Amino acid sequence: MDDLIFRLRAVRFSYLNKYPALCGIDMDIAGGQKIAILGANGSGKSTLLQLLDGLIFPDAGSVEIFGRFLDEAALNDADFSGRFRSRVGLVFQNPDIQLFCSTVKEDILFGPLQLGLDRVKMKKRVDEVIASLGIGDLLERSPHQLSVGEKRKVSIATVLAIDPDILLLDEPTAGLDPQTSRHIMDIIIEANEKGKTVVTATHDLHIVEEIADLAYILSREKKIARSGPVEELLKDEELLRSNNLMHIHKHRHKDAVHIHPHQHLEHHI
Ligand SMILES: Nc1ncnc2c1ncn2[C@@H]1O[C@H](COP(=O)(O)OP(=O)(O)OP(=O)(O)O)[C@@H](O)[C@H]1O
Ligand SMILES: [Mg+2]
Structure with missing residues (x-):
């Protein structure tokens, strides 16, 4: 494949050697x-993104990035590690893991400062990110005192501030109001149009068609149930249902109860 960035082969990972999270990817x-990356709760989406971000390493199988094994030895190589950290950025599912400074501003500046990015470029970039996410009024606040949605926006800002080529986003729209969610989707689309690689884990089928061309569905067995073009996968009701991405809705209308399958593609009234 031209321009291959990540190559995963037969990747297995268990937490504490006893809780399987990925079983041959x-x-x-x-x-x-x-x-x-689609899949029900517990199917391994977050674990997969953490592997791609070099935070954990496979028990078996391999993860390669830019033709080099992404393992502890690679990340102990300061040169490689610096390049890797400036090119790959992960927005965690849980903003409380991402945000650890005493103010929002420090959190946003942390990554660029660590990576020693050019000061002038960094300031311009950070100002743009703050304006784009509309978080200028939060800068002096403690991240831990923010609402869930505000925390998520700040988390996204900390990664965009680094301006990585590869964005890994774990449920980036969870807990956001519709307008903010739309804005985050636009940021994803725009980043991709500028040539960035974007990998988003979600179980919100609502957003998938816009934020992805290709999808991988993780099964309850923590394997890839199917991968392919998004529009093809979304048409396959049986595939979605069997992987817990579509649920059966019960509707009560006076005495009658109607049951029908429901994808998370439209808002349900
Ligand atoms: N820190 C941990 N310790 C032990 N087991 C864990 C840990 N984190 C995740 N797991 C297990 O690994 C499996 C995959 O979890 P993971 O968080 O990757 O799923 P997910 O698809 O991101 O789920 P969700 O949609 O709920 O975010 C689950 O069975 C989970 O219980
Ligand atoms: Mg998750």
């Missing part, structure tokens, strides 16, 4: 792709 991610 093969995946190729090329530069500029827009990918969704």
Whole structure:
């Protein structure tokens, strides 16, 4: 594949050697792709993103990035690690893990300062990110005192501030109001149009068509149930239902109860 960034082969990972989280994952991610990782709760989406971000390493199988194994030895190499950290950014599912400074401003500046990015460019970039996310009024606040949605926006800002080529986003729209959610989707789309590779984990089928061209569905067995173009996968009701991405809705209308399958594609009234 041209411009291959990530290459995963037979990747297995368990927490504490006893809680399996990924059970044999093969995946190729090329530069500029827009990918969704779909799957029910506990199917391994967050674990997969953490592997791609070099925070954890496979028990078996391999993760390669730019043709080099992404393992502890690679990340102990300061040169590689610096390049890797400036090119790959992960927005955690839980903002409380991402945000650890005493003010929002310090959190946003932390990554660029750590990576020693050019001061003038950094200031311009950070100002743009703050304006784009509309978080200028939060800068002096403690991240831990923010609302869930505000925390998520700040988390996203900390990663965008680094301006990585590869964005890994774990449920980036969870807990956001519709307008903010739309804005985050636009940021994802725009980043991809500028050539960035974007990998988003979500179980919100609502957003998938816009934020991804290709999707991987993780099964309850923590394997890839199917991968392919998003529009193809979203048409396959049986695939979605069997992977807990579509639920059966019960509607009560006076005496009658109607039951029908429901995808998270439209808002339900
Ligand atoms: N720190 C941990 N210790 C032990 N087991 C864990 C830990 N984190 C995750 N797991 C387990 O690993 C599996 C995959 O979890 P993961 O968080 O990757 O799923 P997910 O698809 O991101 O779920 P969600 O949609 O709820 O965010 C689950 O069975 C989970 O219980
Ligand atoms: Mg998760």
